[in-house]
Amino acid sequence: MSLDFRLGEDHAQIRAMVRELCEGEFAAQAARWDQETIYPAEAMAQLAELGFFGLLVPEEYGGVAYDAVAYALALEELARVSAGLSVMISVHNSVCCWPIAKFGTDEQKQRFLPLLTSGTLGAFSLSEPGAGSDAGALRCAARRDGDHYVLNGTKNWVTNGAFAGAIVLFARTGPETGNKGITAFVVTPDLPGFSVGKHEDKMGLRASVTTELALQDCRVPVANRLGEEGQGFKIAMSTLDGGRIGIAAQALGIAGAAFEEAVRYSKARETFGRKLHEHQPVAFMLAEMERRVAAARLLMMRAAWKRSLGVPHLIDASMAKLYASEAATYCAHRAIQVHGGYGYVKEYPVERYYRDARVTEIYEGASEIQRIVIARELVRQAEAAEAAHAQEVPS
Amino acid sequence: MNFELSPEHAALRARARAFADRLRPLIGALDDESRFPAEHLPELAALGLLTPHWPLADAPGSDAPRDTLAYALVLEELARVSPAHAIVVSVHASLVGQSLLAFGSEAQKTSWLPRMARGDVLGAFALTEREAGSDAGALRTHARRDGDGWVLNGEKVMVTNGGPACLFLVFATIDPALGSKGVTAFLVPGDAAGITRGPRDRTMGLKPADVRALHFENVRIGADARLGEDGQGMKVALSALNVGRIGVAAQATGIAAEMVDRAVAYARGRRQFGQEIARFGAVGELLADMAVDRDVARLLTWEAATARDRGEDFSHLAARAKWAASEAACANADRCLQTHGGWGYDVSVGIERALRDARVTRLYEGTSEMQKLAVARHAVASIA
Numbered sequence: 001m002s003l004d005f006r007l008g009e010d011h012a013q014i015r016a017m018v019r020e021l022c023e024g025e026f027a028a029q030a031a032r033w034d035q036e037t038i039y040p041a042e043a044m045a046q047l048a049e050l051g052f053f054g055l056l057v058p059e060e061y062g063g064v065a066y067d068a069v070a071y072a073l074a075l076e077e078l079a080r081v082s083a084g085l086s087v088m089i090s091v092h093n094s095v096c097c098w099p100i101a102k103f104g105t106d107e108q109k110q111r112f113l114p115l116l117t118s119g120t121l122g123a124f125s126l127s128e129p130g131a132g133s134d135a136g137a138l139r140c141a142a143r144r145d146g147d148h149y150v151l152n153g154t155k156n157w158v159t160n161g162a163f164a165g166a167i168v169l170f171a172r173t174g175p176e177t178g179n180k181g182i183t184a185f186v187v188t189p190d191l192p193g194f195s196v197g198k199h200e201d202k203m204g205l206r207a208s209v210t211t212e213l214a215l216q217d218c219r220v221p222v223a224n225r226l227g228e229e230g231q232g233f234k235i236a237m238s239t240l241d242g243g244r245i246g247i248a249a250q251a252l253g254i255a256g257a258a259f260e261e262a263v264r265y266s267k268a269r270e271t272f273g274r275k276l277h278e279h280q281p282v283a284f285m286l287a288e289m290e291r292r293v294a295a296a297r298l299l300m301m302r303a304a305w306k307r308s309l310g311v312p313h314l315i316d317a318s319m320a321k322l323y324a325s326e327a328a329t330y331c332a333h334r335a336i337q338v339h340g341g342y343g344y345v346k347e348y349p350v351e352r353y354y355r356d357a358r359v360t361e362i363y364e365g366a367s368e369i370q371r372i373v374i375a376r377e378l379v380r381q382a383e384a385a386e387a388a389h390a391q392e393v394p395s
Numbered sequence: 396m397n398f399e400l401s402p403e404h405a406a407l408r409a410r411a412r413a414f415a416d417r418l419r420p421l422i423g424a425l426d427d428e429s430r431f432p433a434e435h436l437p438e439l440a441a442l443g444l445l446t447p448h449w450p451l452a453d454a455p456g457s458d459a460p461r462d463t464l465a466y467a468l469v470l471e472e473l474a475r476v477s478p479a480h481a482i483v484v485s486v487h488a489s490l491v492g493q494s495l496l497a498f499g500s501e502a503q504k505t506s507w508l509p510r511m512a513r514g515d516v517l518g519a520f521a522l523t524e525r526e527a528g529s530d531a532g533a534l535r536t537h538a539r540r541d542g543d544g545w546v547l548n549g550e551k552v553m554v555t556n557g558g559p560a561c562l563f564l565v566f567a568t569i570d571p572a573l574g575s576k577g578v579t580a581f582l583v584p585g586d587a588a589g590i591t592r593g594p595r596d597r598t599m600g601l602k603p604a605d606v607r608a609l610h611f612e613n614v615r616i617g618a619d620a621r622l623g624e625d626g627q628g629m630k631v632a633l634s635a636l637n638v639g640r641i642g643v644a645a646q647a648t649g650i651a652a653e654m655v656d657r658a659v660a661y662a663r664g665r666r667q668f669g670q671e672i673a674r675f676g677a678v679g680e681l682l683a684d685m686a687v688d689r690d691v692a693r694l695l696t697w698e699a700a701t702a703r704d705r706g707e708d709f710s711h712l713a714a715r716a717k718w719a720a721s722e723a724a725c726a727n728a729d730r731c732l733q734t735h736g737g738w739g740y741d742v743s744v745g746i747e748r749a750l751r752d753a754r755v756t757r758l759y760e761g762t763s764e765m766q767k768l769a770v771a772r773h774a775v776a777s778i779a
Contacts, residue, residue, distance in 0.1 A: 001397045001401065002397065002401050002464075002701070003397055003398070003399070003400055003404070003464060003697060004396060004397050004701060005398070005694070005697070005698050005701065006396065007396060008396050069396065260778050263774050263775060263778040264778065267775060277771065277775045283772075283775075284764075284767050284768075284771065286770075286771040286774050286775070287718075287766075287767035287768070287770040287771040287774070288767070290715070290770050290771070290773075290774045291695075291715055291718065291719055291770060294695065294698075294715060295691040295694065295695060295719065298691070298694040298695065298698065299687075299690065299691065299694065301396065301398070302398045302690075302694065305396055305397075306398070315686075319686070322683070322687060323687055323691070368676070368680075370683070371676075371679060371680045371683035371684070372676065372679055372683075374679075374682070374683035374686055374687070375679030375682045375683045378655070378659050378682050378683070378686055379659065379662075379663060379673050379674075379682075382659045382663060383663075
């Protein structure tokens with residue numbers, strides 16, 4: 001098969017279907033959700049009804065089993081109208097359902113996945129006040145006590161944390177520091193000692209709810225442990241791999257929306273007797289945005305395509321996440337510039353894009369972490385090429 | 396959707412890479428001496444690397460895919476080692492060759508293409524004038540009707556392959572009053588009487604490429620010299636430059652990619668403060684940004700090439716790819732030099748040459764600014 005970056009027919013259909021859904025009521029409500037900090041319960045229920053709560057879950061557990069490309073397209077389309085909506089769906093699918101489907105036992109999958117796919121929201125909880133990018137520094141403790149673990153600690157930045165029926169949560173079962181000794185659990189809000197802390201007052205993504213979680217002698221059954229003791233860091237990293245493509249898709253959605261909004265405005269508005277886009281400095285801004293959107297799309301699609309085939313994509317996912325998130329903040333910034341003063345007021349959506357875009361450079365691995373991952377991979381690839389060459393040509 | 400090269404394209408790329416690697420030890424001297432590598436043309440031709448995208452069944456190397464993607468792959472590999480070789484090929488095969496393929500009569504094609512494919516005739520593209528650069532329609536070189544043929548008078552500048560070329564594709568106006576609508580394309584034999592070649596331009600980079608001015612004084616050309624119709628010259632030129640831009644994009648991608656490999660290799664070998672410098676975050680950031688820009692350049696170039704191969708409108712894709720890749724080439728050459736520290740500033744290391752070679756990719760065959768305007772125009776036209 002020859003090189004072809006276009007969507008296949010199935011993927012194009014999925015994209016068209018999600019776009020049609022989003023451009024109706026969701027697009028009409030998105031500004032209000034943001035301005036009034038409203039959790040869009042009706043939209044989420046509708047999304048659950050349409051299968052968006054099981055995008056990565058096998059059909060036997062009630063999912064629709066999208067491949068990574070279809071999944072990325074769905075997230076991108078959601079983010080074009082509401083990044084807040086998109087992040088809730090992304091977290092639910094990428095970093096809650098996916099690790100349970102991937103690492104869970106049959107019993108865990110039976111217990112949690114049908115619940116999650118039918119409309120119960122899922123969450124992921126790794127970060128702590130003192131452990132962000134340095135996830136290995138987490139301190140939340142899990143002490144074995146018979147057929148339970150007793151968890152103590154505080155988690156933060158938990159998207160969906162307030163409403164989640166299942167949370168993939170990481171705590172320390174082993175040595176005091178480092179990546180070893182971290183274990184994954186599925187925590188449910190009914191467990192004694194579990195409570196939801198304060199709701200964060202965020203710059204953007206205001207339709208999504210982000211909270212602290214407090215675990216005070218929280219008794220989690222051993223049956224809720226995901227994978228083995230000490231496997232948590234590996235599960236977290238592998239989960240974030242897929243999550244990064246999701247954030248790239250979300251960032252691409254914001255970037256594309258900002259770019260298109262800027263083009264539309266530049267065609268409608270006149271200054272000095274010409275359309276705005278007929279002024280070269282404005283045309284240049286549009287071009288810079290267009291190029292970033294196009295490049296982000298190709299990087300994201302390449303990563304998703306590789307993931308869908310099950311081939312290694314660590315560096316591709318990091319590149320996609322890094323580039324798309326920087327494209328999103330860039331495009332939102334320039335979209336405001338093209339709008340001038342109108343870009344600074346909430347009557348137009350571009351200031352929302354700007355606030356929503358900003359976090360994509362931070363969460364699920366800050367840009368600095370992505371660059372470290374990419375640089376390490378470059379070195380590793382060079383070493384591997386050298387070793388292969390040495391085998392071919394004995395000296 | 397498929398992001399992987401077909402085995403046939405991958406094999407062609409490997410062939411181009413193997414050839415380019417053989418050039419590697421020679422390039423420093425070619426650059427120092429500003430020597431045109433005429434001796435490499437026959438081998439490039441024999442390997443099918445001189446005209447990689449010509450759909451001629453009997454062309455050399457016709458076992459390989461002969462499409463725009465093939466062209467991009469070959470140019471990227473040549474440019475990794477020698478961006479000058481890449482531009483020599485691109486001007487010959489795209490700016491001149493693709494113009495002949497698209498607008499030539501059967502007689503013109505038969506007369507020129509086989510000799511060009513063998514490397515016996517090298518082509519050059521004579522559009523730019525002192526007062527007509529991005530604004531090519533403002534050119535002054537004049538073609539006066541004379542019986543069946545024409546008489547050319549004027550001056551062309553910055554003509555790549557200007558010295559060794561045996562065929563010039565010359566753009567001249569048949570009537571200055573018509574503006575760009577008077578521009579007409581002519582195939583002018585390199586040995587036509589009245590052509591004077593200026594001295595070699597002393598360029599910042601691409602030194603092995605032969606770039607110079609051409610003077611036309613009462614140059615008589617026959618009835619068979621006109622390519623296309625009267626007044627079709629701008630169409631010929633823009634069509635040629637559209638394909639040429641994919642070539643420059645591929646050339647720039649080659650530079651960008653080579654710089655990543657050089658920087659990674661150096662950063663792995665160089666130790667400071669007790670460890671390989673590749674393990675420092677500061678150097679890692681340089682490497683990561685270089686790799687991202689390389690991949691973006693390559694993906695955008697391949698996107699434009701495959702769109703052309705499917706017969707789709709690709710001019711905005713070529714503009715975008717050329718712009719992005721040329722910026723990546725310059726940025727990566729600079730970052731690679733930075734990774735090397737003081738050693739990068741040493742001419743014998745070859746990184747400063749890449750920096751000089753890269754710079755022109757943002758200028759020729761349409762400046763970055765012209766590409767940006769093309770990208771913006773397309774965006775404005777396609778978004779309701």
